[in-house]
Amino acid sequence: MRCDQPAIRSAVQQYLDEGRLHPPHPLTLEIEVGQVPPVPADSAPPFHQPQLTFYPGAQPGRLTIVWETAPAQARIENGTGTARVILSPAAVDRLPECQAGFLMMTVIFLLRRSGWHHVHGATAVDRRGRGWLMAGNSQVGKSTTTAFLASRGWPVGTDDIAFLVPCEGRVAVHAFRSRIGLRPGGLGLLAIAGGVFQPKRGKTVFWPEELGGTWVERIEPEVLLFPVIGADRTAVTPLAPRDTLAQLVRWSAWVILEPQLAQEHLDLLGALGRQAPGYRLELGRDLFSNPQLIDELIP
Amino acid sequence: MSAPARYRPHPDLRLTALEGEGVVLHLGTRRYFTVSETGLAILEALRTPRSLDEIVATLQERYDVSAEHARTSAQAFLDRCLAAQLITREEAPE
Numbered sequence: 001m002r003c004d005q006p007a008i009r010s011a012v013q014q015y016l017d018e019g020r021l022h023p024p025h026p027l028t029l030e031i032e033v034g035q036v037p038p039v040p041a042d043s044a045p046p047f048h049q050p051q052l053t054f055y056p057g058a059q060p061g062r063l064t065i066v067w068e069t070a071p072a073q074a075r076i077e078n079g080t081g082t083a084r085v086i087l088s089p090a091a092v093d094r095l096p097e098c099q100a101g102f103l104m105m106t107v108i109f110l111l112r113r114s115g116w117h118h119v120h121g122a123t124a125v126d127r128r129g130r131g132w133l134m135a136g137n138s139q140v141g142k143s144t145t146t147a148f149l150a151s152r153g154w155p156v157g158t159d160d161i162a163f164l165v166p167c168e169g170r171v172a173v174h175a176f177r178s179r180i181g182l183r184p185g186g187l188g189l190l191a192i193a194g195g196v197f198q199p200k201r202g203k204t205v206f207w208p209e210e211l212g213g214t215w216v217e218r219i220e221p222e223v224l225l226f227p228v229i230g231a232d233r234t235a236v237t238p239l240a241p242r243d244t245l246a247q248l249v250r251w252s253a254w255v256i257l258e259p260q261l262a263q264e265h266l267d268l269l270g271a272l273g274r275q276a277p278g279y280r281l282e283l284g285r286d287l288f289s290n291p292q293l294i295d296e297l298i299p
Numbered sequence: 300m301s302a303p304a305r306y307r308p309h310p311d312l313r314l315t316a317l318e319g320e321g322v323v324l325h326l327g328t329r330r331y332f333t334v335s336e337t338g339l340a341i342l343e344a345l346r347t348p349r350s351l352d353e354i355v356a357t358l359q360e361r362y363d364v365s366a367e368h369a370r371t372s373a374q375a376f377l378d379r380c381l382a383a384q385l386i387t388r389e390e391a392p393e
Contacts, residue, residue: 047329242320242333249322249331256329262313266324270315 003031008092015099016107019176020217021163027110028082029103036071036086039064047257051101060260063109067102070094074106076113083110097200104161104176112254116163116174117265119252122146123157123175123219127295131219133162133173133272134281135251140227141283144186147206150213151190152291156180157216164252164268167220171272174218179205189288221276223298224248230282236297237280244278245269302391306377307348312385314342325385332383337362338376345386351377 001016003009008031016029039046043055043064055064061078071088083106091098108118121135122142134142138160146159157175165172181203182195192211195204208215226239226247239247248269249255255265279298287293308314311327321339324331334342337358344357351373358369380386 240320241318242322242335245315245317245320245322246331246333249324256324256326256331259311259326262324262326266313266315266322270317270322273317 001029001031003029005031005033005092008033008087008095011095012099012103015103019178021107021111021174021176023111023114023116025081025114027107027114029085029106029110030082031085031087033087033089033092036073036088039066039073040075052105054257056258061113061258063258065102065106065109067091067098069097069101072098072102074102074109076106076109081110081113083107108161108254111163112258112261112265115264116165117252117261117268118254119162119164119173119248120160121162121173121251122159123162123173123216123221124149125155125216125219126223126298127154130222130298131173131276132223132225132298133219133221133276134225134227135247136227137251139229141186141229142227143180143182144189145227145283146208147180147182147186147190147192147211148288148291149294150180150206150208150211151192152294153212153214155214155216156208157219164265164272165218166268166271170220171268171275172218172220175216177215177217179207180211181205189285191288221272224272224276224278225281225298226251226278227281227283230284232284232286233282234284234287234293234297235282237282239278239280241273241278245273247278248273303350303352304391305348305350305389306345306354306380306386307389308342308345309385309387312342314339316343323385325383328384330383332385337372341373341376342380342385348389 039055042058047054051069053066063076065074070090072091074083074085076083121133124132143159146156150156159180161176163174165174195206197204313324319336321334354373355369
């Protein structure tokens, strides 16, 4: 991480250090503060996401990421392993938000160049030592489930940001270590106190250890779960192989960007689908009133 | 008599398989699709551009199916793939 502004360098470095990522090749974030330039004119059609726009370059490997919340831009050039980031003063004023959204996304696309492919998921290890990957969007109960598992003493890795990593013929999932964020509903279900309330996120955050769990850096998934919020009863339904694969693609959505990396990413998802069976997990309130259910959930 | 049209994968198509079934991405439209075992067999056969007759022959080598049924199924699948821009159809030169 390079930045000539000590306060920014320190804050971003702390955020990245807490994440405990150890990519196989050196990657560099070069951050400066200034006027954000226009997007290169030769960019391919943009891909829009909430608060972010991606402009693939005409040359393979080039990518420009724009933060729409406050002016900020990251450019990744082919083969350099470096992202050149320009933050406007308005973006600096919102640095925590900028780190969690825009800078994290820049890191995700840098890591992609090292063969680490992002998946929107949570990780844990069950009582039988099997790695669980729970993939899904931010409203399906991943964080509540991760906090619940930690409170049961399970090792957990992340409630949100994970990376698929090739590992000796198998697929491992590396966690970005960050605090588990719970909304008031999740806090109520788990009946826990403590944590740090973050008003802007409307969440109370905990390290896994504060919940009674431990942190696990990397798992080899043997169980793939795609949670949805249910009603009263928790239920698990096995998925057909192609449905498992479709779910993995859905929650590892950057596979559709950057043609030069798409097949490698897709092959990793296919290998993961072959490695572990997939299940639809309907999360019911009975899981929280009868916590030992979780130990018997997956045969 | 002119040569029949041939089908080939769109350059933006990416494919992966799992237990005989698959998922197909179109990087241009940024959409993805699941495909059945038969659909996967057809798309894998199209790694070399093929006519409908050649696709029917491929399906008959692989499955115990009549030529008529294979032709109907293959044509329906090719039409769906064309609509989704997953494949292209090349008319043979006169």
